[in-house]
Amino acid sequence: MKRNLILSGKIVVSFFLLIYLFNKTDIVNILSAMKSARIPLLILSFSLISVGFILSSLRWKILLDAQNIRISMWKLTKYYLVGSFFNNFLPTTIGGDIFRTYEVSKSSGSMTQSFAIIMVERLTGIFALIVYSILGLQIGYSTFGNFLMVWVAGSVFIISMIILILGVRLQGGVLKENTNTNIFSKARSMINKVLYTIYLYKDKKKVLFKALILGFILQFNVIIFFYLISCSLDLKPQFYYFLIIIPLIHIILMFPVSINGIGIRENIFIFFLSKIGVCAATSVAVSWLAFGMVLIYAVFGGIIYAFK
Numbered sequence: 001m002k003r004n005l006i007l008s009g010k011i012v013v014s015f016f017l018l019i020y021l022f023n024k025t026d027i028v029n030i031l032s033a034m035k036s037a038r039i040p041l042l043i044l045s046f047s048l049i050s051v052g053f054i055l056s057s058l059r060w061k062i063l064l065d066a067q068n069i070r071i072s073m074w075k076l077t078k079y080y081l082v083g084s085f086f087n088n089f090l091p092t093t094i095g096g097d098i099f100r101t102y103e104v105s106k107s108s109g110s111m112t113q114s115f116a117i118i119m120v121e122r123l124t125g126i127f128a129l130i131v132y133s134i135l136g137l138q139i140g141y142s143t144f145g146n147f148l149m150v151w152v153a154g155s156v157f158i159i160s161m162i163i164l165i166l167g168v169r170l171q172g173g174v175l176k177e178n179t180n181t182n183i184f185s186k187a188r189s190m191i192n193k194v195l196y197t198i199y200l201y202k203d204k205k206k207v208l209f210k211a212l213i214l215g216f217i218l219q220f221n222v223i224i225f226f227y228l229i230s231c232s233l234d235l236k237p238q239f240y241y242f243l244i245i246i247p248l249i250h251i252i253l254m255f256p257v258s259i260n261g262i263g264i265r266e267n268i269f270i271f272f273l274s275k276i277g278v279c280a281a282t283s284v285a286v287s288w289l290a291f292g293m294v295l296i297y298a299v300f301g302g303i304i305y306a307f308k
Contacts, residue, residue, distance in 0.1 A: 011259055014258040014259045014262040014263040014264075017258065017262075017263025017264060017266075017267055018262070018263050018266075020263075020267065021263065021266050021267055021270075021280075021284070024270065024280045025279070025280035025281045025284060026281070029279075029281035030281045030284045030285055030288065032281070033233060033281050033282045033284075033285035034285045034288060034289055036233060036234075037229075037232040037233050037285070037289060038231075038232045038233075038234075039232075041228050041229070041231055041232035042228075042229065042232050042289065042293075044228055045224075045225050045226075045228035045229050045232070045290075045293065046293050046296075048221055048224060048225045048228070049225065049293060049294065049297055050297075051221055052218060052221050052222065052225070053077055053080050053081065053084075053297070054073075054077065055214055055217060055218045055221065056080055056121075056218060057073055057076040057077040057079075057080055058073065058214060059121055059124065059210075059211050059214040059215065059218070060076050060080075060117075060118075060121050061073055061076055062207055062210050062211055062214070063117050063120055063121055063201075063207065063211055064076075064104065064108075064117060066201065066204050066207040067108070067113065067117060069104065069107050069108045069114075069117075070107070071104065071107055075103075078301075078304055079099070079100050079103050079104070080096075080100070080301075081297060081298075081300060081301035081304055082096075082099055082301045082302070082304055082305045082308070083095075083096025083097065083099050083100045083301070084096060084294070084297055084298045084301045085298045085299070085301035085302040085305060086098070086099050087260075087298070088260060088294065088295055088298040089298065089302065097115070097118050097122075100114075100118055101114045101115040101118055102114075104117070104118075120201070120211075121211065124208075124211045124212050124214070124215035125215045125218065125219065126251075126254075127212065127215060128212070128215040128216045128218070128219045129219055129247045129250055129251050130247075130251070131216070132216075132219055132223075132243065132246075132247035133247040133248050133251060135243070219247065219250075222246060222250070223242050223243055223246045223247075225290065226242055226246050226286065226290060227239055227242045229286055229289050229290055230242070230286055232289075233282055233285060233286065235273075235278060235282065235286075237276055237278075241276060245272040245273075248272070249265075249268055249269070249272065252264070252268055253265060253268075265287050265291065266283075266284045266287050266288075269283045269284065269286055269287040270283040270284065273286065
C-alpha cells in the first residue's frame, strides 16, 4: 500500500511538471529542434555511452577483484546493460542495482557483500559528482548566484540529518548485527554493512584510488556527452559551462521525486541553459536527445536479458 502511494505521488509530480513544461514551450518546437541536430555529432555522443559502460564495468571489476570475486569484463558489461534496462523501464532507479547484486552474488555467495560493493562503486561516482559540483560552484557563482549557495547549504543539511537520524556507527571495523525489525533499524543495519565493506578496502587504498580516478573520468565522459549534443544543435556553449551544470543536474536527478526524473529533467535543463540564452524548446531537445540515446542502450540490455 505504501509503495503504491509513493509511486502514485511520483506519477502526479511528473504529470504536473510536464504540464508546466508544455505551458512554457510547444512540443512541435521541441521536435523541430531535435530534427535540426547534426547526425555526426550525435553518433559521436552516442558512442560515448559505450565508453561509459566500459569505464563503469572496469571500476566495478577492480572493486570485485579486490574482494577475490572474479567475473569477466564481458559479463559485468552485460550486467550493466541489463541493469540500465531495469533502471529506465521500471518506476525506480534501484532495479538495476538489485539485478547486478543478484548476478554477482552467484559468484560471491553473499547478497549483502555484492550489494555493498555496488554501493562503494556508486559512492565513488557520487564523490566525483560532488567535487565537480564544488568546482562548478566556484566558477559559476556569478551566473547562478544564490541558487548555488542554497543548493550547497541544503545538501549539507540533508546529509547531516541523515547521519544524525540513522546514527550510523562502525566501531573497530566490526560489523554489528541488528535484530530489530523496524524500518530505521533495517536501514541502519544495511548502511553498517556497506560501511563494513568500505572498511574491508582500508588496506587497499590503491584499489579505492583507481576506482575514484575512474569515477572522475566517467563523469567527465558524461559532461563531454552532453556538450557534443548541445554542439549538434549549434548552441556552441563554452565547455566550462557544462562542467558546471551537468554534475549539478545529475545530483538533483538522484532525488527520487518523479518517475525516472521525467518532468524534473526537462525543467532543470531549461533552468540552467536559459542562463546562457538557450530557449526552452532547445533545452528540452538536449534533454530528450540524451535520454533517447540512453533508452536505446537500455532496450539493448532488455534484449540481452530476454535471451538470457
